Amino acid sequence: MEGSGKTPELSQGNRDQEMAELAKEVKDLQRKVEGGRDRPIALSLLSASPFSMRIQEYRAPRDFKCPTMPTYDGMEDPSDHLIRFQAKMMVIGAEDPMYCRAFFSTLGGAAQQWFLSLPPRSINRFETLAEQFLTYFAGSMKTKKHFMDLTTIQQGETETLKEFLKRWQKEVQTVEDLNDQTTLTLFVEALRSGDLFTSLRRETPETYAQAVQRANKYAEIEEALRQKRRREAKSHRDEARARPVDRSSKWEDRPNID
Incomplete structure (x- = not known):
């Protein structure tokens, strides 16, 4: 009798544990269905x-x-x-x-x-x-342009080659389906008439990359010449300021007030 009295008590405990586990599973499932917003990211x-x-x-x-x-x-x-x-x-x-x-x-x-x-x-x-x-x-995603949009890009009259190359490269990156030879042709035609344009027309490179390499060299030379001219102009101005003033000639030029 004593042993049979304990069995229902143990069975009731097992049922309670099973119900608790089932409730937990239902709750977890509900959270997943609702999107799991309250679950930690790590879990x-x-x-x-x-x-x-x-x-x-x-x-x-x-x-x-x-x-x-x-x-x-x-x-x-x-x-x-x-x-x-x-x-x-x-x-x-x-x-x-x-x-x-x-x-x-x-x-x-x-x-x-x-x-x-x-x-x-x-x-x-x-x-x-x-x-x-x-x-x-x-x-x-960035909207890509058609390659014909590059035909509107032209080097300005006062735009340096360095400035133009920077602007051109930025525009090229926005164009889709652009093959090498088309890019090369559009690049040459976008240049202002000058030494680089003449060089590329007289001896056209095989690839667009080669044309850009040549253009970079011309841009470096152009920038070096610009800097040299600025230094020379500043030197001339400094010499003019340092040149002594001929005061005697200025005195002779003064009107006679006697």
């Missing part, structure tokens, strides 16, 4: 990683140092951020799983929230992550 990362097990189980080399770079918050061009990140990771020789795992550290704000919203284990390589990143933030 969300651990329980709902967007990476496959291959990436999660990857162990970085002991000497690996994650590159430092500005965080991306969704406001700037995502392709610019992606290129900077890939360049830094390429320099240190990182492997594909490390690309994936290090990328999250370069995100902030809306971009960080986007990353946390990716379906669990949906990313198995960095190429997939990069494509989804560019697609989601496509609205922040």
